[in-house]
Amino acid sequence: MICPQCRSAHCFRSHRRGLFDGAVTAIGLRPWRCRTCDYRFYAWRVAVAFARYAHCPTCGNFDLHRIGHDRVDNGTLLALKRTVGFPAYRCDPCREKFYSVRPFHRIIPSVIPETGAKSPHS
Numbered sequence: 001m002i003c004p005q006c007r008s009a010h011c012f013r014s015h016r017r018g019l020f021d022g023a024v025t026a027i028g029l030r031p032w033r034c035r036t037c038d039y040r041f042y043a044w045r046v047a048v049a050f051a052r053y054a055h056c057p058t059c060g061n062f063d064l065h066r067i068g069h070d071r072v073d074n075g076t077l078l079a080l081k082r083t084v085g086f087p088a089y090r091c092d093p094c095r096e097k098f099y100s101v102r103p104f105h106r107i108i109p110s111v112i113p114e115t116g117a118k119s120p121h122s
Helices: 018-026 078-084
Strands: 011-013 030-034 040-043 064-067 088-091 097-099
Touching: 018 030
Parallel strands: none
Antiparallel strands: 011 030, 030 040, 064 088, 088 097
16 A cells, blocks of 8 residues: 555555444545555545556556556456547556556555664664
8 A cells, every 4th residue: 555645655554433433434545654654545445536547456566567458368348448449458466467548657655764763774
């Protein structure tokens, strides 16, 4: 999970608090908290702020590679997506191949150290 505020990958699931958290859980959103900046946010496979960009539907990875249309074998309406010319992508970590109409934007986690983490030199 990548934090939408500082782009750190040091995020963890947060405990649900109150009625709002219960309501958003009903639609599949889960609360997360960033260890680096202490920002609390909601996410499905990716943070809601990044959901508008192309990402892997299996693991939420944004580091995707364009592939040929004939390489995608699974999914719905494949012939229509090939005919219309939807971009086809491949996710390296999970090897998922898929089409997406969302704009491509590679979001890579930053290398900001965690807050309160001990430095290796101390």
